[in-house]
Amino acid sequence: MKLLLQPKGVLAALLLLIFPAFYSPFAHASPSVLSEWNAPKPRHLPLLKSALQLPTSNEKQSDLWTPLDDQGWRPCVESTNSPPSLPEKSEGYLQVFLDGGLNQQRMGICDAVAVAKILNATLVIPHFEVNPVWQDSSSFMDIFDVDHFINVLKDDISIVKELPDEFSWSTREYYAIAIRATRIKMAPVHASANWYLENVSPVLQSYGIAAVSPFSHRLSFDNLPMDIQRLRCKVNFQALVFVPHIRALGDALVSRLRHPYKNGAPGASYLQESTDVIDKDSAGKFVVLHLRFDKDMAAHSACDFGGGKAEKLALAKYRQVIWQGRVLNSQFTDEELRSQGRCPLTPEEIGLLLAALGFDNSTRLYLASHKVYGGEARISTLRKLFPLMEDKKSLASSEERSQIKGKASLLAAVDYYVGLHSDIFVSASPGNMHNALRPCPGSDFLLVANKLILSAHRGTVASTLQLKQ
Secondary structure, X not given: OOOOXXXXXXXXXXXXXXXXXXXXXXXXXXXXXXXXXXXOOOOOHHHHHHHHHOOOOHHHHHHHHOOOOOOOOOOHHHOOOOOOOOOOOOOOEEXXXXXXXXXXXXXXXXXXXXXXXXXXXXXXXXXXXXXXXXXXXXXXXXXXXXXXXXXHOOOOOOEEOOOOHHHOOOOHHHHHOOOOOOEEOOOOOOOOHHHHHHHOHHHHHHHOEEEEOOOOOOOOOOOOOHHHHHXXXXXXXXXXXXXXXXXHHHHHHHHHHHOOOOXXXXXXXXXXXXXXXXXXXXXXXXXXXXXXXXXXXXXXXXXXXXXXXXXHHHHHXXXXXXXXXXXXXXXXXXXXXXXXXOOOOOHHHHHHHHHHHOOOOOOOEEEEOXXXXXHHHHHHHHHHHOOOEEOHHHHOOOOOOOOOOOOHHHHHHHHXXXXXXXXXXXXXXXXXXXXXXXXXXXXXXXXXXXXXXEEOOOOHHHHHHHHHO
16 A cells, blocks of 8 residues: 555544544554555465466366275274273363364364263363464253263263352363462463373362363373274264254355356345255265465465555554464564474465366365455455455355354364365364364375375475476
8 A cells, every 4th residue: 555645645544543434445444454455466476477377188188076085994983893982980070161263172072972972071072262362162961962972972971061059169260360289370381191090080089070271282292092082083073063054054165066056146035945956966066165264374374475564564463462472473573483394374375286186277275264354356366366256155155154254263163164075174274173173193195084184394384386397
């Protein structure tokens, strides 16, 4: 955005500073919004032009969509002949407090069930913290079918929706104001089963309750008994089911992606019609792209994304507010960060990567993302490469989205559901979405229901671009 130095331009600039509300595009301006007016230009223009002109190869397209062989893989939940066993006596109540986004919370729930099993404890339905970035107060019961969760795991562990009256004092507020003997505050990241037995069991035995906070990533992925690993899988793939309205909306979006409607925009009346489509022979294929390029990630990376000084100032201010400026990457230059593969892929870069893999303008792409930093200006290049790109807003009416509007966890739940039913799932960053989709802990390339799941780590695009250049 340029401020003109002519008299009229100076007057306009002064009016903008004094009466910002009169200028509707800036009425709710923040640094991130201002930066969108300096729309970043494509940073790899020669590659973009080349990608737009690439001829379509039917053979390559066929290879892309061919279902993969199972290669002998089978669900780990079904790989045991021994029935689940519920301990005769519970050692006490286990509370956990989970932070992060939906997929981090989902992994935390799997770990919570595993720790309850290790400790022979009764699990209290996990408490979700309000994330400072997403600002979503949705609870476990707002997102997941709690009765289904309890029923599926009834032979593995005891679960209660809330504490009995004698322990009603054990709340988030109780632990926030003072040091409490029943709170386990120093659980190490990726703690072993023995750590919980040595440090949490005595608290359970003494007080009848133990609250672990923070809990995210507080259980190891490795060196655990196989029955505990299988229980984790059982939680993720059988016990955790979204509430009905999320599943209904997810089914409608999947149906619209496979059977694009021809008459008008979707609406409430279309919801039932779309979910009733059963003609599998005519169903089209689609890719889900989990594009993690929000303001939080962009700021934390400390990289330059081509938005000019306004964007740099906005991200620097955000780092100061959220992390008090303490971001490790801030000590490096943009060139150093990119050479080390520390910068998240931009929508433009992930689009070029997909084009290099063989996807073209006939590919139906579903964009799974909460808020893309920079808005439509930032994803315009991706849309040029993939004009059939859709998202929740383009596929569902405002009425259909009313129950999830403004709720980051519910929006993410719909994206997760659509991703699980896609033909190919692509993760643009090494975040928690593709980790939550893993069939079992420890796998690297992911195969779920003959679906190829690609994780496009930050160094990948550099190699792709060099090869193409």
